[in-house]
Amino acid sequence: GQQLNQSPQSMFIQEGEDVSMNCTSSSIFNTWLWYKQDPGEGPVLLIALYKAGELTSNGRLTAQFGITRKDSFLNISASIPSDVGIYFCAGLPEEYGNKLVFGAGTILRVKS
């Protein structure tokens, strides 16, 4: 089935730094989504991308839908302590559009 490779697995950064994470796949996706999950909670949708090349911002977050439709990245600018959590990419494969496929997550830890 479709696989999403998300990297890095974890990051430990200084408050105020910018953060970048990405997801890649060998399959084509129609939609890319980025979620954040806090401990004990469900994922919360941060950004949704629907077109190849689309660049979308949500506050300090910016995400892009790769031109090849096989990748996406998420940037967080000027990180703060509340950015701590697990970030997941998810995508709707072109072949099986019913199922969101999730990456394994990027754990973000911020030094204050």
Add this chain to the structure above:
Amino acid sequence: NAGVMQNPRHLVRRRGQEARLRCSPMKGHSHVYWYRQLPEEGLKFMVYLQKENIIDESGMPKERFSAEFPKEGPSILRIQQVVRGDSAAYFCASSNLGPGEAFFGQGTRLTVV
């Protein structure tokens, strides 16, 4: 995601018992998705339902697992004769436009002892 309600939040079952997980979608949403998450992992698709219909159950084990979304009432994920390997967090998501606009509930954490 505040509108998707899952209960219970935590469920403990002995091996061989049945587990029933409930999901009330957001008002107006007719699409429900169930996902399973193991510690330190992403979410794995299990089943996609619309009112009274199973659309895609390809991620759900054929045995012991079943799901329904009746005309009235919440969606139910049922696990019969639970085993230790069923211990996980189970998340429900709902939408009215398909999975791209889905909102997640807070999950049910199942522990099998």
